[in-house]
Amino acid sequence: MSATVSVPAYEGPIDVLLQLVTDHQVDLFEIPLADVVAAFVAELSGSGPVDLPAVSEFLVVAAVLIELKSKRLLPGTGEVDPDEELVGWEERDLLLARLLECRAYAAAADAFALLIEQAARAVPRTAGLDPDVVVHAPDLLEGVDTEQVAAAFLRATAERPPATVDLHHVTVDAVTVSDAVTELARRLPAAGRATFRELTGHLTSRIEIIVRFLACLELCKQGRVALDQGHTFGDLEITWLPGDLAPVGVGVGATDEYEG
Numbered sequence: 001m002s003a004t005v006s007v008p009a010y011e012g013p014i015d016v017l018l019q020l021v022t023d024h025q026v027d028l029f030e031i032p033l034a035d036v037v038a039a040f041v042a043e044l045s046g047s048g049p050v051d052l053p054a055v056s057e058f059l060v061v062a063a064v065l066i067e068l069k070s071k072r073l074l075p076g077t078g079e080v081d082p083d084e085e086l087v088g089w090e091e092r093d094l095l096l097a098r099l100l101e102c103r104a105y106a107a108a109a110d111a112f113a114l115l116i117e118q119a120a121r122a123v124p125r126t127a128g129l130d131p132d133v134v135v136h137a138p139d140l141l142e143g144v145d146t147e148q149v150a151a152a153f154l155r156a157t158a159e160r161p162p163a164t165v166d167l168h169h170v171t172v173d174a175v176t177v178s179d180a181v182t183e184l185a186r187r188l189p190a191a192g193r194a195t196f197r198e199l200t201g202h203l204t205s206r207i208e209i210i211v212r213f214l215a216c217l218e219l220c221k222q223g224r225v226a227l228d229q230g231h232t233f234g235d236l237e238i239t240w241l242p243g244d245l246a247p248v249g250v251g252v253g254a255t256d257e258y259e260g
Helices: 014-022 033-046 052-073 087-120 146-157 177-191 206-221
Strands: 004-007 010-013 174-176 193-195 225-229 236-240 257-259
Touching (some): 004 014, 004 033, 014 052, 033 052, 174 206, 206 225
Antiparallel strands (some): 004 010, 225 236
């Protein structure tokens, strides 16, 4: 609750007084700040417990009013912007925020103190085992003879065979480009023209199709076939070009064998 101010020019909460001064509804020179502070101190002296938030708010607002009045009384270089004069409002809000944080920390400290007090009521057990109880460690070699120890030593020091990776389940297919070139050179002269889909329709693995495509490129490089594709993603047409050329084979630098 805000502190109450009672002076001839105004009577009410002090925070409302600051707002009225800001809005130029109350003349600050008509407010005797010394009387306001003296009345507030007298009120605190006669009351019970001190309300810390109310005291803090009064101090901040009173400090802002004193600063405003002192700036207006003292000679300056020019007019002072009212917005600049109210910079104390930000300080007031910051102070109130810190007070709320202090309240939260104080509440947390009270909660920890309560937990510590409750834990202090618990008494740990200090009694141990009866003096007549004797604890014996188990015999780890009970029932083990010398022959078993020697056999364990031989197993531990025996040379182990190198680890091998079993690849019986992996199927390796070797497909060569030269074989594919020979096959295409045998089929294409009779067909004259064929699509790549027709040439690879009987194949079942991806690597075989890839090798057939490389074989087509090899034949095109040698000038034995012409490649044509009518539109994007359309069928690739392969046309055999007759002529007296060198024997069909894989050129230098071409990959001959692929494994998949």
